[in-house]
Amino acid sequence: MSRGPDAGTLVARAIEHDxxxxGCAMVLALAESSRWASATFVGARHGLALDGPDDAAFAHWLAGLPEADLPIRGHVIADLAIVSVARAAGRATASLEALTVET
Incomplete structure (x- = not known):
């Protein structure tokens, strides 16, 4: 019996939906996840790479992403950070890290 998509898939879907x-053109170029736990919480760490046009709309959307409300079933995005943005040939590739906690 399947429990549904894992937290990494849900984070990627939430970012794509946002x-x-x-109205921002964006492609998820890479998504990886690993389990994580503290003394009181269980969750996962996620690394994502997003590719989009090197334009004002993508930059504006990306700048607001760490504070965006990205609901995902059964989890809370406890932290989301833009690690880096590389620009070349009219494209921007953003590296993100996220931490999800099971609810």
């Missing part, structure tokens, strides 16, 4: 809602 980009579409904002």
């Amino acid at each position: 980009a579409r809602r904002a």
Whole structure:
């Protein structure tokens, strides 16, 4: 019996949905996850790479992403950070890190 998508898949879907809602062209180039736990919480760490046009709309959407409300079933995004943004040939590739906690 399947329990549904894992937290990494849900984070990626939430980011893609937020980009579409904002009218921002974006492609998820990479997504990886690993389990994480503290003394009181269980969750996962996520690394993502997003590719989009090197334009004002993508930059504006990306700048607001760490504070965006990205609901995902069964989890809370406890932290989301833009690690780096590389620009070349009219494209921007952003590296993100996220931490999800199971609810």
